[in-house]
Amino acid sequence: MLMWRPCHRSCIPVAHSSSAVAEAAPEQQVVPLYSGKRAVVVGAGPAGSTAAMFLARQGFAVDVHERRPEPKQDAVDTGRAYIIILIPRGQAALQELGVPLPSQREFITKGTVRHNKKGKIGISREEGNVTFSRSSLAQYLIDQARQRYPAQITFHFNSACAGVDIPQRQVSFSVAGGGRVQQQYDLLVGADGAGSQVRQALQQHYPDMQVSIDDSGREYKVYGGVRGDIEPEEFRRDPGATLHLWSSDDPWTTVTAHSNPDGTYSGTFSLKTGGFSDLKTVADYEALLRKKFVGVPDDWLPVIAEQAAASTPSPAGKRVRCSRLDGPGVLLLGDAAHAVTPVFGQGANSALESCKVLGTVLTEAGGDVSQVPQRFTSSRLADMHALNELDAKAYSFFRRRGLLDPDFLQLLSHVLLGTILSKLLPFLYGRQPALLKLGSTTPYSIIIAAVKRDSLMAAVGFAALGVWLSLKLAVKVMAGV
Ligand SMILES: Cc1cc2nc3c(=O)[nH]c(=O)nc-3n(C[C@H](O)[C@H](O)[C@H](O)COP(=O)(O)OP(=O)(O)OC[C@H]3O[C@@H](n4cnc5c(N)ncnc54)[C@H](O)[C@@H]3O)c2cc1C
Numbered sequence: 001m002l003m004w005r006p007c008h009r010s011c012i013p014v015a016h017s018s019s020a021v022a023e024a025a026p027e028q029q030v031v032p033l034y035s036g037k038r039a040v041v042v043g044a045g046p047a048g049s050t051a052a053m054f055l056a057r058q059g060f061a062v063d064v065h066e067r068r069p070e071p072k073q074d075a076v077d078t079g080r081a082y083i084i085i086l087i088p089r090g091q092a093a094l095q096e097l098g099v100p101l102p103s104q105r106e107f108i109t110k111g112t113v114r115h116n117k118k119g120k121i122g123i124s125r126e127e128g129n130v131t132f133s134r135s136s137l138a139q140y141l142i143d144q145a146r147q148r149y150p151a152q153i154t155f156h157f158n159s160a161c162a163g164v165d166i167p168q169r170q171v172s173f174s175v176a177g178g179g180r181v182q183q184q185y186d187l188l189v190g191a192d193g194a195g196s197q198v199r200q201a202l203q204q205h206y207p208d209m210q211v212s213i214d215d216s217g218r219e220y221k222v223y224g225g226v227r228g229d230i231e232p233e234e235f236r237r238d239p240g241a242t243l244h245l246w247s248s249d250d251p252w253t254t255v256t257a258h259s260n261p262d263g264t265y266s267g268t269f270s271l272k273t274g275g276f277s278d279l280k281t282v283a284d285y286e287a288l289l290r291k292k293f294v295g296v297p298d299d300w301l302p303v304i305a306e307q308a309a310a311s312t313p314s315p316a317g318k319r320v321r322c323s324r325l326d327g328p329g330v331l332l333l334g335d336a337a338h339a340v341t342p343v344f345g346q347g348a349n350s351a352l353e354s355c356k357v358l359g360t361v362l363t364e365a366g367g368d369v370s371q372v373p374q375r376f377t378s379s380r381l382a383d384m385h386a387l388n389e390l391d392a393k394a395y396s397f398f399r400r401r402g403l404l405d406p407d408f409l410q411l412l413s414h415v416l417l418g419t420i421l422s423k424l425l426p427f428l429y430g431r432q433p434a435l436l437k438l439g440s441t442t443p444y445s446i447i448i449a450a451v452k453r454d455s456l457m458a459a460v461g462f463a464a465l466g467v468w469l470s471l472k473l474a475v476k477v478m479a480g481v
Contacts, residue, residue, distance in 0.1 A: 030359075032059030033367035040065065040171055040185040042161045042198050046084070046134075047334025047351035048191035049141035053097050054359040055187070056149035063183060064153065065173050067160030067192075070142065071135040081222035081266040083243070083258050084137050085109050086130045087439035090349030093356035099144050101130050106261040110240035113232060117249050119294035123232055129439075131241035131258070133266075137348065161192060164201035169329045186369045188330045189358075191351075194318040196336035202327045210323040216341040217398065218252055219273050219313035223304045224266035228297040230257070248292035251398050255289070255296055255304070265300075269308050270316055282309045317341035321388045325381060326373030333358065333376075338384035340391040344438055350387055353441070354380055386444035390435075390451070411435065413458035414451040421454075 039055045041048045044066035052062045068074060086094075091101060101107075109129035114122040132140065145153045158176035165171070172182045190198025194213070203209050235242050244257040244267070252272035257265040269289070279285050285305035289296065296304075320339040325332045334351035341347075357380050358372075365371040396407035403409070418433025434442065434450035 030057055030363060032057070033362065033365075034186075034369060035059035037061070037186040037369055038063070038184065039187040039189060040183055041189040041191055042171070042196075043190070043192035043334070043336070044070075044138065044142055044155060044157070045191060045193060045334065045351075046137055046141055046348045047336075047355060048189070049138065049145045050093055050097070050352050050355040051189050051191055051333060051358055052153050053099070053141075053145050053148060054093075054355050054362065055189070056145070056152040057097065057359070058362045060152065060187070062149075062153045063156060064145075065156045065159040065161060068157065070155070070157045071139040073157075074135065081224055081258070081268055082134045083241075084132050084134050084348045085126075085243075085345055086132065086137070086352075087345065087349050088128065089346070089439060089441050090352040091128075091130070092441050093352035093359075096356055096359065097148075099141075099148075102132075102140070104261070105240050106259075107131055108240040110235050110238065110242050112243045112245060113230075113235070115244065115246040115293075115295045117247050117294060121232060121295075123234065125234075131243075134348075161197040164188065164198055164330070166201060166205045166327055166330060186329065187372060190330065190332040190336045191334045192336050194320055194335045194339040196332065198330065199322065199332055199336050202324075202330060202332065205327050206324070208323075210321075212319075212321045214319040214392070215273065215315060216317045216319070216343075216395075217273050218270050218316040218341075219276060220268040220270040220316045221276065221308040221311050221313050222266065222268055223307040224260075224264065226257075226265050226297070226300045226303050227263060228265065228300060230265070230297060231259075246293045246296055253288075253292050255293055267304075268316075269304055271313075273315070276308075276313045279309070282306050285309050317347065319388060319391055321385065324377050325384070326377040329370070329373065331358070331373040331376045333380075337380075338387060340387055341395070343391060343394045343397075346387060346391070346438060349439075350384070350444075354384075383444045386448040389448055390438075390444060393451075410451060410455040414454040417454045417458045417461075418450070 037060050039060040039062045041052050041055070041062060041064040044064050048064055048066070052064050055062050086101070094101065107130050109126045109131045111123060111125040116122070142155060146155070156173070159173045159181070161171060162174045162180065163172045169185055170182055171185060171188055172180055175181055188198065190196050192198055199211065203211060230244060231242060242259050246255040248254065252270065252275070254270045255267060257267035259265055279288060282305050285308050286301050289301045289305060318339050319341055320335065320337065322332065322337055325337045333354040335347060337354065338350060339347060340350070358376060361372055361375045361379055365375055393407040393411055396405045396411070414435055415433050418429070421429040422432050433454070434447040437447065
C-alpha cells in the first residue's frame with residue numbers, strides 16, 4: 001500500500017488467539033462437476049493459487065505454472081516492505097473455500113499512522129483486516145492449495161509460460177535448464193500478473209480486443225531491518241501490524257514502514273517515475289530523505305538511503321483494462337485482467353473476489369466447461385471496469401490540479417453529500433457513502449454509480465443555490481432602484 005485507503009470494518013470475524021490460524025470456516029460443499037477435466041493456471045500469485053482451489057473444488061485436475069521459484073525459496077526477502085492487507089472483499093473468497101486466516105496478532109491489522117509533512121500524526125484504527133507481505137500471502141495460499149487438494153493441484157515452479165495456441169488448447173512453458181514443455185488443457189486461467197502472456201495470446205486471437213495499460217507514474221524501492229519506538233501509545237498497548245505513512249510536500253514522494261513480527265520495520269521509499277535516476281550517491285538519497293520528511297527516525301535515514309541506493313526501483317503498480325476477459329477455453333483474472341494501483345488497496349482483494357466469481361460461474365455452467373470463460377466475462381467485466389474508473393479517479397490526488405479537477409470534485413462531493421445524507425436519512429441513503437465501502441463486498445459498479453449520482457446531485461444542488469441567490473440579489477437590487 002503506498003498511499004491511502006479507506007478504513008474497513010470487517011464483517012468477517014478474525015480470531016485473536018495464539019494458534020497459527022483462525023478456526024477454518026466450514027467449506028461450502030459443492031458437487032464436483034468437472035471431474036476428468038484439466039485446468040492449467042499460469043501464475044502462482046494470490047490469484048493463481050486461489051483460482052486453483054476453486055477449480056479443484058469443482059473437480060478439475062489443476063497444474064499451476066509459476067515462472068519464479070517458490071516464494072519461500074526465493075532469495076529476495078524484504079519482510080513486510082510490500083504488504084497486502086486482506087480486507088473483507090478478499091477474505092470472502094477464502095472464507096467460501098474454508099481457508100482460515102492467520103490469527104497470530106502480528107498478522108492482525110491494527111491501523112494506519114499518517115505522518116504529515118509537518119510531522120503531525122493522524123491515526124486510523126482498523127478491525128478484522130489481515131496484513132501479509134506479498135510473498136508470505138503467495139506462500140500461504142500455495143500451502144493451503146497443496147494441503148487441501150493434494151491429489152488435484154500440482155505446482156510447477158521455474159516454469160514460464162512461453163506461448164499459447166488457443167485453437168489447439170495447448171500452452172507451452174520454458175522450464176529451468178532450458179527445456180520446453182507443452183500441456184493440453186480444457187480451461188486455461190491467465191493469472192500471470194499485469195504483464196500477462198496469456199492476455200497477449202488472447203489479444204493475438206482477437207485483434208479487436210482492447211487493452212489499456214496505465215502506469216501509476218510512481219516507483220518504489222524497499223528497505224528493511226530497522227528498529228525504533230515509533231508506535232503511538234494506543235498501538236503500543238495492543239500490538240499488531242501497523243502501517244506508517246510519511247507524506248512530503250509532493251504527493252509522489254512518500255516513505256512507508258510496516259511492522260514485522262520480529263519487531264523490525266520494513267517499508268518503501270517512493271518517488272515519481274524517473275526520480276531515482278537523479279540520485280547518484282547514498283548521500284543524495286539521504287539528503288533528499290532529510291529534506292522531504294519530518295518524523296522518520298533519524299537513525300533510519302542512512303539505512304534507508306544505503307539500501308535504496310543499492311537496489312533498482314520497481315513500478316508501483318499498473319492499471320489494466322480489458323474489453324473482454326475470455327476466449328475459447330481461456331479466461332483472465334487478477335492483475336492480468338484488472339490490475340489497479342495500490343492507491344485503494346484493492347488489487348489483491350479484487351483478484352481474490354474474481355476467483356470467488358469464477359467459483360460461482362463454474363457452478364452456473366453446470367459442468368459445461370465451454371461456457372465458463374464467456375460467463376466469467378459477463379459476470380465480472382462491469383465491476384472490473386468500475387474498479388478501473390475508481391482507481392483512475394483516485395489519481396486526481398497525484399495530478400493535483402486543485403479543487404477544479406473534475407475527478408477530485410466528484411469524489412469529494414460524493415463523500416461530503418453522502419456523509420450528510422447518511423446522517424439525515426440513513427434509512428433511505430444507507431449508513432455511509434459508497435466509496436467508504438470499498439473494503440466490503442459491495443460491487444464496484446454500485447460504488448461508481450453512487451459516486452456519479454451523488455456528485456450530480458451536488459452539482460444540481462449548487463447550481464440551484466446559485467440561481468436562487470442570484471434571483472434574491474436581483475430582487476433586492478430592483479427593490480432598491
Ligand atoms: C507496493 C504494492 C502494494 C500493494 N498493496 C496492496 C494491498 O494492500 N492490497 C491489495 O489488495 N493489493 C495490493 N497491491 C496489489 C497486489 O499486489 C496485486 O494486485 C496482487 O498481487 C495481484 O495478484 P495476482 O496473482 O493477480 O498477480 P501477481 O501477484 O502479479 O502474480 C502473478 C504471478 O504470475 C507469475 N508470472 C508472470 N508471468 C508469468 C509467466 N509468463 N509464466 C508463469 N508465471 C508468470 C509472476 O511471477 C507472479 O508470481 C499492492 C501492489 C504493490 C506494488
